[in-house]
Amino acid sequence: MNAQIDHALEEIRRFRPSPEFAAQAVADEGLYDAARADRLEFWADQARTLLQWEKPFTRTLDWSNPPFAKWFDDGELNVAVNCLDRHVEAGLGDRVAIHWEGEPGDSRAITYAELTDEVKRAANTLTDLGVRSGDRVAIYLPMIPEAVVSMLAVARLGAIHSVVFGGFSADSLASRIDDAEASVVITADGGYRKGRVFPLKPVVDEALEKSAGSVRNVLVVKRGENEIGWNSDRDLWWHETVATASNEHEAQGFEAEHPLFILYTSGTTGKPKGILHTSGGYLTQAAFTQKNVFDLHPERDVYWCTADVGWITGHSYVVYGPLANGATQVLYEGTPDTPHPGRWWEIVEKYGVTILYTAPTAIRSFMKLGRQIPHEYNLRTLRLLGSVGEPINPEAWIWYRHVIGGGSIPVVDTWWQTETGAIMISALPGVTDLKPGSAQVPVPGVSIDILDDDGTAVEGEGGGLLVVTEPWPSMLRGIWGDPERFKETYWEKFGAAPDKTMYFAGDGARRDEDGDIWLLGRVDDVMNVSGHRLSTAEIESSLVAHPWTAEAAVVGASDETTGQAVVAFVILKASQAERVTDPAEASEELRRHVATQIGAIARPRQVFIVNELPKTRSGKIMRRLLRDLAEGREVGDTTTLADTSIMQVISAQVR
Numbered sequence: 001m002n003a004q005i006d007h008a009l010e011e012i013r014r015f016r017p018s019p020e021f022a023a024q025a026v027a028d029e030g031l032y033d034a035a036r037a038d039r040l041e042f043w044a045d046q047a048r049t050l051l052q053w054e055k056p057f058t059r060t061l062d063w064s065n066p067p068f069a070k071w072f073d074d075g076e077l078n079v080a081v082n083c084l085d086r087h088v089e090a091g092l093g094d095r096v097a098i099h100w101e102g103e104p105g106d107s108r109a110i111t112y113a114e115l116t117d118e119v120k121r122a123a124n125t126l127t128d129l130g131v132r133s134g135d136r137v138a139i140y141l142p143m144i145p146e147a148v149v150s151m152l153a154v155a156r157l158g159a160i161h162s163v164v165f166g167g168f169s170a171d172s173l174a175s176r177i178d179d180a181e182a183s184v185v186i187t188a189d190g191g192y193r194k195g196r197v198f199p200l201k202p203v204v205d206e207a208l209e210k211s212a213g214s215v216r217n218v219l220v221v222k223r224g225e226n227e228i229g230w231n232s233d234r235d236l237w238w239h240e241t242v243a244t245a246s247n248e249h250e251a252q253g254f255e256a257e258h259p260l261f262i263l264y265t266s267g268t269t270g271k272p273k274g275i276l277h278t279s280g281g282y283l284t285q286a287a288f289t290q291k292n293v294f295d296l297h298p299e300r301d302v303y304w305c306t307a308d309v310g311w312i313t314g315h316s317y318v319v320y321g322p323l324a325n326g327a328t329q330v331l332y333e334g335t336p337d338t339p340h341p342g343r344w345w346e347i348v349e350k351y352g353v354t355i356l357y358t359a360p361t362a363i364r365s366f367m368k369l370g371r372q373i374p375h376e377y378n379l380r381t382l383r384l385l386g387s388v389g390e391p392i393n394p395e396a397w398i399w400y401r402h403v404i405g406g407g408s409i410p411v412v413d414t415w416w417q418t419e420t421g422a423i424m425i426s427a428l429p430g431v432t433d434l435k436p437g438s439a440q441v442p443v444p445g446v447s448i449d450i451l452d453d454d455g456t457a458v459e460g461e462g463g464g465l466l467v468v469t470e471p472w473p474s475m476l477r478g479i480w481g482d483p484e485r486f487k488e489t490y491w492e493k494f495g496a497a498p499d500k501t502m503y504f505a506g507d508g509a510r511r512d513e514d515g516d517i518w519l520l521g522r523v524d525d526v527m528n529v530s531g532h533r534l535s536t537a538e539i540e541s542s543l544v545a546h547p548w549t550a551e552a553a554v555v556g557a558s559d560e561t562t563g564q565a566v567v568a569f570v571i572l573k574a575s576q577a578e579r580v581t582d583p584a585e586a587s588e589e590l591r592r593h594v595a596t597q598i599g600a601i602a603r604p605r606q607v608f609i610v611n612e613l614p615k616t617r618s619g620k621i622m623r624r625l626l627r628d629l630a631e632g633r634e635v636g637d638t639t640t641l642a643d644t645s646i647m648q649v650i651s652a653q654v655r
């Protein structure tokens, strides 16, 4: 009961910006006024003031063929120049762009001048390898500076990067390489994680054996010093090519709608979608939100976003947002608890981090460890905290603000997606009163609504489906190679008529009496584990691909630390009954199998071996009932099951 009262009290708690913070804040009410007065002119203005254009644009938005938007489309710019050269030309070459910290404790400080140089060299090397505008380059790297350099070098050439998170398996990497027909892969021998070197190049080798053969070259950074195989017709060392390449490179401007990157994400089907982002609009909104949501003062802040560059948060808020603003940031290679549980706080102290952006799952695991660990470090430099990836529960919000932030600094909860490219819903620090647990309000220039299942807007207080009602600059421009899937998945939820063209986010949301938005999690078969999106269907098809499996059903069960956890129910093939006698062993084997097929992040927390799955008369698996079981709840209404006694049988097997 007490916990419930606490919860309720916290939910209605509000925090006004302190006058000192507000006085120095980058953002002000005027941003909302300007966006309300003329949304398109507001974005045009941001694009002109935040970015350097080789050729100025005269058109802001072309929405004549929805849902295919074009922003600033007669303008030209070079994204890498915007992140690098122009800062050096403005006299900021000596400013540190990246304070890199390796997991074992080695470190490097890289200035804007040095980073620009390195990107030019890498661009020259990629050109030598035949990479041209529009070509795809896959990047499979640990969190080392070369990851940032590679992305920017690809962007500089007008080529398209596809970063694949280093935790993905050879199969996942191969399917992404094939889908995008990448001609070059950039990787490392290995990287540090949890105190050990994890190999990457061997995974690339294995992926390329499986792949269709578009890859001509593999560029390898030496990091782990681990033993690797070498194909001298194909493989090149970074330190023998990039390091010796010329640092002269003339960048050319590309059209604002020139593709910048593809990033794969899980959807409701088994096949990951290649989300496509383009240049001018993406960079405008990434730069705008970086500056205003994080109250960035590039001349004095030290910013740290803990996301891996393999995810959208790493793209927009490790690479493009901070660098477009000329910020100084920390880049950390390893895990939060290596070699000791205070590692993150040691880094905050060491570099004097002022702005920290991380995920609720991390905050909750620190809460579990207790406040004495962060209290051993000086965290007084922190002046703003951010959260992303999943709903942050009010308890975690309060803990974050008090224990990490010292009790009085703003915490911004930012809602957005791979598809939206940049932050869409968030308080503006110094302007908005903060409310723990709520992502609050759309950023200026973004139009959000909550609809019923039939597409009617929910007036005032109430819950429903989250939609974006107007195009926004950093919106996805498509799914690589699949325009139909793009339309169906995101734009035709409420019908295909032009007046129903609205972006369906796949999230449930509620508006409270103040108009603040609360995110309620996914409404489709997408799970959110530690802030990472995983597809139910993808894990099911991986389980079914195992020779022992006859049928599989996967659900996302709520988990105290990771938000959700993957729980699978598997029926083994009758033909395997003699071979597989120990269910515990079978379950272990299947967990391992998913980790090898997709990647360790997809490894189910539990695999239950059962004889039956709950199905409706039409044969549809009722995941809702399995979720009840996985969460240890009483099983809900079973009347629509073909056989209503099935759940008792399954419950007995699971317990």
Ligand code: WTA
Binding pocket: 265, 311, 312, 313, 387, 388, 389, 390, 391, 392, 413, 414, 415, 416, 417, 418, 419, 439, 505, 506, 507, 519, 520, 521, 522, 528, 531, 532, 533
């Ligand atoms: C969830 C990550 C609640 C949501 C940037 C969304 C959130 C999915 C929040 C996108 C938040 C992200 N509050 N839920 N502040 N931020 N989500 O593509 O379900 O990896 O649809 O992008 O994460 O995940 P993605």
